[in-house]
Amino acid sequence: MPVAELRAVTKNYGDVRALAGIDLEIERGELLALLGPNGAGKTTAVRILLGLNSPTTGRASVFGHQPASQAAKLRRGALLQVARVPETLRVREHIELFSSYYPKPLALSETIAIAGLAGIEKRLFGDLSGGQKQRVLFALAICGNPDLLFLDEPTVGLDVESRRALWSRIRAFLARGGSVLLTTHYLEEADALASRIAVINKGRIVAQGTPTEIKARTAQTGLEDAFLELMKQEVY
């Protein structure tokens, strides 16, 4: 049984169709990368699996529960794109608050170590650099010791070094047996991390498979070329 799935999900915002019938499964222990250009429907798919939006038609479930249910929430964590986080709380206070939402959170010291925040626990969030802020958001996503992690474009705006550091934290989470849904428009990121890639465009899944399969399907060598090829086919 997949840890999370979308079945024939559509989502309309007024007249705009963000998802046009999507099937998606995240299997235990895998990292599924949802890859696509801006506005393709990636964030909408994640928001439905987080219970923040309901599908117009179709069905979504997380660990067999409704995405908005407490049972689902307790077993997952999420790093979302957020424009501003309360800046006058210290790193440690943010983590302690989120840890209190879960019955069996990681120890504070463990969360700090995993997220790479040692030495800056006492800093106010507003005084952190972009990379450090993103690490705090990662800490909030994993502090509840979840089995499933949603990462919505987690490395946007990060420099190469911070991006690679976050990749290794994601790999460490997978090594502990966790499952991940990652959305990204960085092809390199999907190639480096994903066990499986679903390419999404205009609200539809246009290709799905391992990074190697995706490349083979379009007879291109690099994933970037494959991606462009798939987008072209979609445009007709």
Add this chain to the structure above:
Amino acid sequence: MSRVYWMEAKSEFLKLLRMRVYSMSTIMFPLMFYCFFGLAMGRDRQPGMPMSAARYLLATYGAFAVVGATLYAFGVGVAVERGLGWMQVKRASPMPRAAYFVAKAAVATTFGAIVVTLLFTLGGVFGNVHMPAAQWLSLGAVLVAGAVPFCALGLAIGSFAGPNSAPATVNMIYMPLSFLAGLWIPIDFLPHGLQQLAPFLPTYHFAQIAIAMLHAPSAGTIAGHVGALAGFTLIFAGVAWIGTTREDEKMYG
């Protein structure tokens, strides 16, 4: 479960306390105005007045303080956290949704109570205000309880205002609501036409109850004012509910 509420309230308190714009404006404005109008000009009872301005204005600036503490905490706080995505992170987490609102209400009320205490201290020490303990307590209790409708009003504002325009929106509502209800200068000194308008404002009913605690002449009955405030609370809560449920239809890529 109760630990979540405690942690949420503690975080909210620290967050606001360190946010100078909040702590300074909610604490300093009422104290400053009270110093000008209550202490500098009104320590002695004027002929024909039932009591000194220093005493009367404790009730109205106390109300002003509580309204400010709640409107800024909710109106600006919710608008910013909703508009810039933070509330989504909270909603995706297992935080009980009520904890967010209960913590905000508790902390805003606490800030209101702190300012009321400071006002009382000013009035008692420098304003020559002497009252039986029971009267201080009943006035304090009324002022703190008055936070309820204004938490709801703040939530209603915060559910509709944009994150950048929220502070201005709150001021555009807070200042007229205060002036027109007689929180700055006693309502009897306002032009007759404006006095007719006052009963349509929640601040008016709040102030009338507070003034009644001082045994100053007040209009209407306490039960009537409480009923009016309950009605306002329901309306504001309804508006807030519409605002928060509307959020689901916002577009995401």
